[in-house]
Amino acid sequence: MSTLFGNLSNDGLEESQDRLGGYQPRNSNIYEFVVKAMFAGVSDGGARSVTFIGEEGGxxxxxxxxxxxxxxxxxxPAKDKQGKPTGKKSPLPGFTMVDDICLITTGKGLAEQDAEDKVVKVWEDGKEVNKAMPHLVDVAGQKVALxxxxxxxNKNVKNDAGVYVPGPEEREENVTDKVFHPELKxxxxxxxxEATEPVFWDAWLNLNKDKVKDGRKYDAKTGGTAGGPPQSSKSGAPAAGGAPAGERKSLFGKK
Structure with missing residues (x-):
């Protein structure tokens, strides 16, 4: 086994805060999942990903x-409310989500997870195929609330420069907004x-449960995005920009 993401750490990064994806999307809610698998991937442009597969309610x-x-x-690079650089590093949202899932399920962050190749179904060239992918083995079978x-x-389309930008067609999707401990909440x-009672769980539900969030960014005047972070020309992964290896203490007593 190997620590596939051992070069990624939280050192020097600002800590995440609690601030108020024949497909049928789920309603906005907090769901308790059993982790079936989490495996790593990489885009054509070199951005790295982790795919989460969970099961809830069958x-x-x-x-x-x-x-x-x-x-x-x-x-x-972090910016203040006026859009000026602060000189600090903000973690990519996707990294924070995966790191939190790892911490809650195993007590160890993403950088400390062991990886092992296992076969899983993935989409390649418009079809589903079996492929050996590096899996985070210790998270499988654990529970997490998302x-x-x-x-x-908007559906992304490729513009004349070969960059994917929001187009006029729309779709609904699910996306994870927060990670919770399923028992402690x-x-x-x-x-x-060191909170002893959960507060954000109920606050999140009061703000989001059963609501459809508007994430549309298409600008009819320009024929492209009306704002938001840049996208990779190859994958839709973040294009803006490791950090030395390190570790966090176990937050939930798991080892």
Missing amino acids: KEYRETFWVTNKNGENWF GVLRRLV LTCAEARN
Whole structure:
């Protein structure tokens, strides 16, 4: 076995905070999943990902999180409310989600996870094929609660420069917005702050349950995006930009 993401750490990154994806998307809610698999991938441009496969209520849920940009960095330069650089590093949202899932299920962050090649069904060239992919073996069979949003977005299309941008067609998707401990109902941020009672769980439900979030960015005037982070020309992974290996303390007592 090997620690596939051992070069990614939280050193120097700002800690995540609690701030209020024949496909039928789930309603916005907090779902308790049994992890069937988590495996790593890489885009044509070099960005690295982790795909989560979970099961809840007899239904499978799959989501791919981008944990690095094409340069192998798990962060982007932080900016203040005026858009000015702060000189700090903000973790990529996908890295934070996967790191939190790992911490809650195993007590260890993504950088400490052992990986082992296993065969899984993946989409390649428009069809589903069996392929050996590096799996995070210790998370399989564990439970985690995910705050999943139902979101209305634009379908991405390739522009003249070969970059994927939001187009005029729309679709609904699910996307994970927050990760919770399924029994304690705590977020990692709450656990780091040594909270004894969960607060964000109910706050998240009050704000999001059964609502459809509007994530559309298509600008009819320009024929492209109306804002938001840049996209990779190859994959849809973040294009903006590692950090030395390190580790967090176990937040939930798992080893």
